[in-house]
Amino acid sequence: MIDEKLALLRSHRNNIGRYRRLLETELTEFERQFIERRLSEERSAMEKIAAVTFPLSLQIPVGAISGTSIPETASVRG
Numbered sequence: 001m002i003d004e005k006l007a008l009l010r011s012h013r014n015n016i017g018r019y020r021r022l023l024e025t026e027l028t029e030f031e032r033q034f035i036e037r038r039l040s041e042e043r044s045a046m047e048k049i050a051a052v053t054f055p056l057s058l059q060i061p062v063g064a065i066s067g068t069s070i071p072e073t074a075s076v077r078g
Helices: 001-024 028-052 064-065
Strands: 057-059 073-077
Touching: 001 028
Parallel strands: none
Antiparallel strands: 057 073
16 A cells, blocks of 8 residues: 555656656747646645655754744644
8 A cells, every 4th residue: 555655656756857847848838837737736646645645743843944943843744
């Protein structure tokens, strides 16, 4: 089960990379809109799978993230 989810994540990651490379090429406005929509769909699908596969929620001090010493915490989903 986890292997299947990891394979899906890899597939979405590869598709995202492919779409990013395509956006760096010369495209018509229609093609660009289509690829941007597909890129958004791939990112959304990847986020959903990752949230289900790795439902871990961590409490990380904000200062640790930004390099400052703010005592607040931020919730980060893995």
